[in-house]
Amino acid sequence: MSFDFDHAVVAPFRMQPGLRRLHAGAAQLTPARPGARHQREKLAVLGAFAPQALVADPRFDPMPALHALAAHAATEHPRHLAWDGVRARALGVAVDAAGGVAHESAGAFGQGDEVARCLRALPAGWRLAGLLALAFEEDFAVVDGERGTIPWLAVALPSQWAPEAKVGRPFAEVHAPVADNERLLAAGAHLLRLVTGPERWERFVWTVTPHPRLHAHPARVDSWPVTTGAATIASQAWWRTERQTFIPLPALRQAVFTIRVQVLPLAQAIDAPARAAALHDAIASMSDAVLAYRGLAGVRDTLLAWLRRRADAPRA
Structure with missing residues (x-):
């Protein structure tokens, strides 16, 4: 996977921009x-x-x-x-x-x-x-730094958000539903200047979800199973990640925003005790608002129990 687990999965978990510069020659x-x-x-x-x-x-x-x-x-x-x-x-x-x-x-x-x-x-x-x-x-969108909006999207594989509800809206409105979004909103103007400037940037997003498909428009997503045992939850859980990058167009004060979604069974993605421990600590540190926003509030404890056992498992 192109997702950088060690960089992105940290505790305490915070909703923040998390931008880092792309090195020369890195593919987008x-x-x-x-x-x-x-x-x-x-x-x-x-x-x-x-x-x-x-x-x-x-x-x-x-x-x-x-x-x-x-x-x-x-x-x-x-x-x-x-x-x-x-x-x-x-x-x-x-x-x-x-x-x-x-x-x-x-x-x-x-x-x-x-x-x-x-x-x-x-x-x-x-x-x-x-x-x-x-x-x-990748899916694509255009960021307009002059107006602070996303005026164009070609997004076939959204992650529980509706492209038609985001188009043309200001940065603050687009990110208003995000839980614990104070840092993100406060950095909005600075972020727009960065990503529409001359440098290239990337960031990573992750979640655990019951939805197995890449396409996750909110009108067509799966729910967690009624049975809440740790083994059942883990067997039906999926590790959903995004690598997001920005192709800058500084002369226009625009950037092409790229989104690459990947989905793997949770047990396949969390394949080592160290990863299980890191994900356990990240989820354990999420606020109630973030857990609710990500649809994890009802399964938090069972996921943590499964991750704790996986973290403690002896190496093969």
Whole structure:
């Protein structure tokens, strides 16, 4: 996983920005393997729920940021995506400046028919975004540092938040539902200056959830089982993480925000006593407000009991 466990899972747990600089040469995008989990779920979401995943402030022109994202992707992964300033090609499919879709049968990445059908069903202005979303595991949004808003989102795999409810809203409103958000809100203006400046940044987010899918729109998420024994909870718990990065566009005071979601069974992710101990201490230190916000209030004690036993287990 791209998630940095040792950096991100600490106690006491605090809701804070947690930004760190990306070192030179660090990749920000992950090519989606044809037919693999990220691509399958994104195709399903774009086919059934595109108006919830692809949202924009109608007054905002996303094309400069979208073209910069395509150029960045082609530089970082030239074998996966080609970009000539007018046309992006990946997965055996090309999208031109007018939103025309061409299925290139010689494409090396397969799935071309299904991807082309999906893109043609989207409005023309969203097809380049759709191609980039299907070519990479990451979701994308544009941060506007001038206005302090998120005016454009292509987010097929949200983590229990609704993209359509966030678009165009100020930073403080977007993060108002976050529990214990005082530090985050206080740093809002500074964060916007950082991520829309010349440097590249990343941060990590994690939670434990009963929801097994990458797509976790709040209208379509699973609940914890009624049985609350530690073994039952642990067997149905999932370790959900995000690596978030910012591709800066300082001349525009914008940044492309990338979100890579990964989900693993909890028992697979927490595979060593040290990890179990670290996660135990982080969850044990969460406030009641954070536990409620993350949906962990009802299972906190059983999760802690399971983690304590795992932390104390002798090494194999």
